[in-house]
Amino acid sequence: MNQPLTLFEKIWTSHVILEEEGEALVRVDLALIHEGSFHAFRVLDEAKRPVARPMQVYAFADHYVPSTGRDRGAAGVADAGLREMLALLEKNTARFDIKLFGLNDEHQGILHVVPPELGMTQPGLIVAGQDSHSCTHGALGAWALGMGASEMTHVLATQAAWLRKPGTMRIALDGAPTAGVTPKDIILAVIAKIGAAGANEHVIEYAGSTVAALSMEARMTVCNMSVEAGARSGLVAPDDTTYAYLEGKQYAPRGAAWQEALAYWKTLPTDPGARYDREVKIDVAQLSPMVTWGISPEHAAPVTGTAPDPDAAPDANKRAETQTALEYMGLAPGASLLGIPVDHVFIGSCTNGRIEDLREAAEVARRGRAVVPAWVVPGSAGVKRQAEKEGLADVFRKAGFEWRDPGCSMCSAYNGDELQPGQRCASTTNRNFRGRQGRGVRTHLMSPAMAAAAAITGRLTDVREFMKA
Amino acid sequence: MEAFTKLTAIAAPIDEINVDTNQLSPSRFSKTPRGPAYANILLHDARFNADGSEKDYVLNRGPFRKAAILVTGRNFGCGSSREGAVYGLHEFGVRCVIAPSFGEIFLNNCYKNGLLPVTLPEDAAADIRRQLRERPGAQVTVDLPQQTVTDPGGKLHRFEIKPVRKRCLVEGLDDISRTLQYQEAITACEARDRASRPWLWFNRA
Numbered sequence: 001m002n003q004p005l006t007l008f009e010k011i012w013t014s015h016v017i018l019e020e021e022g023e024a025l026v027r028v029d030l031a032l033i034h035e036g037s038f039h040a041f042r043v044l045d046e047a048k049r050p051v052a053r054p055m056q057v058y059a060f061a062d063h064y065v066p067s068t069g070r071d072r073g074a075a076g077v078a079d080a081g082l083r084e085m086l087a088l089l090e091k092n093t094a095r096f097d098i099k100l101f102g103l104n105d106e107h108q109g110i111l112h113v114v115p116p117e118l119g120m121t122q123p124g125l126i127v128a129g130q131d132s133h134s135c136t137h138g139a140l141g142a143w144a145l146g147m148g149a150s151e152m153t154h155v156l157a158t159q160a161a162w163l164r165k166p167g168t169m170r171i172a173l174d175g176a177p178t179a180g181v182t183p184k185d186i187i188l189a190v191i192a193k194i195g196a197a198g199a200n201e202h203v204i205e206y207a208g209s210t211v212a213a214l215s216m217e218a219r220m221t222v223c224n225m226s227v228e229a230g231a232r233s234g235l236v237a238p239d240d241t242t243y244a245y246l247e248g249k250q251y252a253p254r255g256a257a258w259q260e261a262l263a264y265w266k267t268l269p270t271d272p273g274a275r276y277d278r279e280v281k282i283d284v285a286q287l288s289p290m291v292t293w294g295i296s297p298e299h300a301a302p303v304t305g306t307a308p309d310p311d312a313a314p315d316a317n318k319r320a321e322t323q324t325a326l327e328y329m330g331l332a333p334g335a336s337l338l339g340i341p342v343d344h345v346f347i348g349s350c351t352n353g354r355i356e357d358l359r360e361a362a363e364v365a366r367r368g369r370a371v372v373p374a375w376v377v378p379g380s381a382g383v384k385r386q387a388e389k390e391g392l393a394d395v396f397r398k399a400g401f402e403w404r405d406p407g408c409s410m411c412s413a414y415n416g417d418e419l420q421p422g423q424r425c426a427s428t429t430n431r432n433f434r435g436r437q438g439r440g441v442r443t444h445l446m447s448p449a450m451a452a453a454a455a456i457t458g459r460l461t462d463v464r465e466f467m468k469a
Numbered sequence: 470m471e472a473f474t475k476l477t478a479i480a481a482p483i484d485e486i487n488v489d490t491n492q493l494s495p496s497r498f499s500k501t502p503r504g505p506a507y508a509n510i511l512l513h514d515a516r517f518n519a520d521g522s523e524k525d526y527v528l529n530r531g532p533f534r535k536a537a538i539l540v541t542g543r544n545f546g547c548g549s550s551r552e553g554a555v556y557g558l559h560e561f562g563v564r565c566v567i568a569p570s571f572g573e574i575f576l577n578n579c580y581k582n583g584l585l586p587v588t589l590p591e592d593a594a595a596d597i598r599r600q601l602r603e604r605p606g607a608q609v610t611v612d613l614p615q616q617t618v619t620d621p622g623g624k625l626h627r628f629e630i631k632p633v634r635k636r637c638l639v640e641g642l643d644d645i646s647r648t649l650q651y652q653e654a655i656t657a658c659e660a661r662d663r664a665s666r667p668w669l670w671f672n673r674a
């Protein structure tokens with residue numbers, strides 16, 4: 001019998017072109033780019049090289065699109081610099097015959113939301129995206145990894161990448177989440193446990209009974225934040241949930257091709273007896289709704305908890321780190337997280353901008369009225385249409401939330417959607433780094449339900465309070 | 470790509486850990502085309518006040534303005550994949566960063582732009598930073614062919630680097646040229662995929 005292999009090893013082996021001194025040249029199935037990829041096109045031009053496989057490259061207008069005024073197309077983009085970035089993407093993709101989901105496309109949206117939604121991301125593929133949250137696509141059993149401009153330039157020029165084989169890490173999530181605990185809380189708890197560098201140089205496979213019971217979109221939320229634990233990718237083995245999600249989607253195979261693809265996908269899950277380099281176990285039944293208190297996603301705690309006391313830190317490094325974080329966040333050591341007043345709420349991003357996220361937030365929004373500015377930004381035009389059809393947009397509007405146009409918005413903060421220094425934001429995004437949502441802005445990461453609850457009370461709130469009512 | 474062999478230069482200590490790419494190159498500058506402007510984008514919010522005046526930050530102090538080597542805390546360059554982080558270091562004049570660990574995507578971006586990331590153990594890096602604080606302007610030597618760092622006190626630290634990374638840096642060989650030597654193997658691999666996963670290819674060129 002062949003040696004048992006993990007899901008990742010199967011994908012890796014089938015894509016390696018050759019190996020050279022500990023690195024492999026690996027074939028890339030799908031490359032995903034956005035407005036920020038203009039660096040890559042400039043380098044290609046300087047080197048006088050074409051795009052090798054334009055049919056395997058897709059481009060998205062997402063990072064730099066404003067979240068209002070979009071019914072007026074490019075004319076609705078007030079900032080000339082942003083208009084220029086969008087025009088440049090149009091020009092570069094047209095020149096090389098790359099399919100662009102542009103400003104006015106019916107499927108415009110975030111590069112990690114649209115491809116799964118249209119069935120482009122499929123099990124067994126290698127997906128390379130020019131954004132570190134490309135790991136999102138791993139939810140479908142693809143090996144998906146983020147890249148910088150130089151690596152992406154190389155992919156565009158060759159449809160391949162030089163990579164080192166990462167180690168494998170299995171994160172077993174078992175147990176049923178209690179009320180109020182969402183996929184976002186699960187992944188925040190994972191990161192808090194293993195640390196922001198806990199999975200460096202590893203690819204994570206999420207497994208266990210909790211994962212098996214999660215919907216496709218929930219798996220995307222979990223995989224999305226793999227990079228916040230230091231892993232370039234996280235994946236979930238394909239199963240019936242995956243197949244049901246893909247069937248009938250625009251880019252998914254059909255008819256006889258579907259049967260062939262399905263047979264192949266079913267060979268992908270990890271073989272019994274395959275070994276991982278590392279294993280971590282988490283009892284999901286023990287988790288509570290989480291929020292971050294600091295400036296790294298690992299600075300997360302149950303919402304009923306407190307900000308840490310630097311003096312209780314195990315070593316000098318950790319003490320200094322905690323101090324810096326609390327100072328930036330304007331929190332006292334030991335401060336209780338419940339009740340911290342917020343200035344703004346942001347619901348959206350490739351972490352939590354899908355339809356299930358909006359349903360979750362709307363469920364809470366129904367129960368009150370926003371007392372601080374609260375934005376809801378769908379991850380794609382498709383999500384927006386669906387939410388409007390389901391009446392969620394009306395729920396949000398009625399509750400005083402702002403219903404905006406799809407894109408990265410206040411997650412990338414490249415597009416004019418940013419806050420003022422010192423402002424505090426309850427956000428469903430993936431990074432609470434200093435300045436991520438604008439210079440000096442303080443970000444608390446949490447689930448869509450918790451963010452909606454914060455909008456209604458104007459404070460960090462335990463969403464379970466609303467569930468009792 | 471510029472080749473990297475041996476460098477003796479002023480080194481600056483950055484004691485903080487988890488200096489992420491957003492601090493190295495804040496989002497609002499990401500529209501900036503690569504060029505000299507990146508020198509001041511580097512660590513902008515740590516180095517400059519809102520009115521553009523300088524803050525008291527290590528890279529704004531005397532000899533450290535000329536630093537070509539940074540010695541930092543762990544997990545340097547974690548976070549977003551933005552390459553502006555490396556452009557900033559490059560334009561400021563930094564050619565080598567020494568740290569106990571690095572963000573992975575940042576690490577790759579360094580190699581691809583001719584910047585040498587050196588991983589040294591936590592206590593060695595801390596000790597070099599201490600020396601640099603005590604003797605501002607002291608020089609450090611990084612010898613890539615020998616894989617050694619010589620600290621201001623003359624102590625030699627050996628570091629590891631993948632042979633292929635070393636070769637590309639030493640020869641200044643860019644990745645695309647390296648790959649295109651293997652065009653035949655790439656085409657053959659694609660042909661195999663076309664045969665085994667035809668459904669992926671029906672609409673491709």
Ligand code: SF4
Binds near residue numbers: 133349411430
């Ligand atoms: S939503 Fe945020 S993390 Fe996701 S692709 Fe956009 S900028 Fe990146």
